[in-house]
Amino acid sequence: xxxxxxxxxxxxxxxxxxxxxxxxxxxxxxxxxxxxxxxxxxxxxxxxxxxxxxxxxxxxxxxxxxxxxxxxxxxxxxxxxxxxxxxxxxxxxxxxxxxxxxxxxxxxxxxxxxxxxxxxxxxxxxxxxxxxxxxxxxxxxxxxxxxxxxxxxxxxxxxxxxxxxxxxxxxxxxxxxxxxxxxxxxxxxxx
Amino acid sequence: xxxxxxxxxxxxxxxxxxxxxxxxxxxxxxxxxxxxxxxxxxxxxxxxxxxxxxxxxxxxxxxxxxx
Numbered sequence: 001x002x003x004x005x006x007x008x009x010x011x012x013x014x015x016x017x018x019x020x021x022x023x024x025x026x027x028x029x030x031x032x033x034x035x036x037x038x039x040x041x042x043x044x045x046x047x048x049x050x051x052x053x054x055x056x057x058x059x060x061x062x063x064x065x066x067x068x069x070x071x072x073x074x075x076x077x078x079x080x081x082x083x084x085x086x087x088x089x090x091x092x093x094x095x096x097x098x099x100x101x102x103x104x105x106x107x108x109x110x111x112x113x114x115x116x117x118x119x120x121x122x123x124x125x126x127x128x129x130x131x132x133x134x135x136x137x138x139x140x141x142x143x144x145x146x147x148x149x150x151x152x153x154x155x156x157x158x159x160x161x162x163x164x165x166x167x168x169x170x171x172x173x174x175x176x177x178x179x180x181x182x183x184x185x186x187x188x189x190x191x
Numbered sequence: 192x193x194x195x196x197x198x199x200x201x202x203x204x205x206x207x208x209x210x211x212x213x214x215x216x217x218x219x220x221x222x223x224x225x226x227x228x229x230x231x232x233x234x235x236x237x238x239x240x241x242x243x244x245x246x247x248x249x250x251x252x253x254x255x256x257x258x
Binding site for chain 2: 042043046047048049050052053054059063067076077082087166167168169170171172173175178179181182184185186188189
């Protein structure tokens, strides 16, 4: 039986648009905050994971590439990757990196540190990205954009590798936003 | 009362990450996410086809014979 298609099944296009826009002008990286705010709003206000379930562009992208295009090897994930220790550990690490981006942006805004127009993938590989920065904004705004784009690109790379080796939406198992929103929902409905 | 299928999906709530993959792939629209916390099949709709178990990235779903 063929499943019904809904408009949100095409949200994978947003992933491609987002990374393309950031390639042209790094300031578009700010749009990545949508993927931080919407799941939290759904979880805090609605007590649900509707963003993960339907509207996550990355989830839809992984589904299309893994299931429809057939790029996934569909192996079983090792237990440690599915375990709570890794899930919560990765969530803490991920948000520590996010707050570090805010801190570095503050340093640049305070003129303690100068703007670094590089995109860092997997926290180590620095890619020069100086063609994308359009002058005209305060340096901290650009610095935050570089940082957020780095974080989004890094997590996208991890998500794609997980999709290729394991099942299509394996990233969702240890996605920091997914772990956080599930924790919020569980806390909300805890009696 | 509708006759229940002899097999059905069983979700391990401790492992389930409520990603919604099972909801998306279920041909019977039998899966639902409860309180943003875990997936749960609607017993009267689930036919135990195993699509959800096959796609679940966390391997939180098994198909079992109804007791």
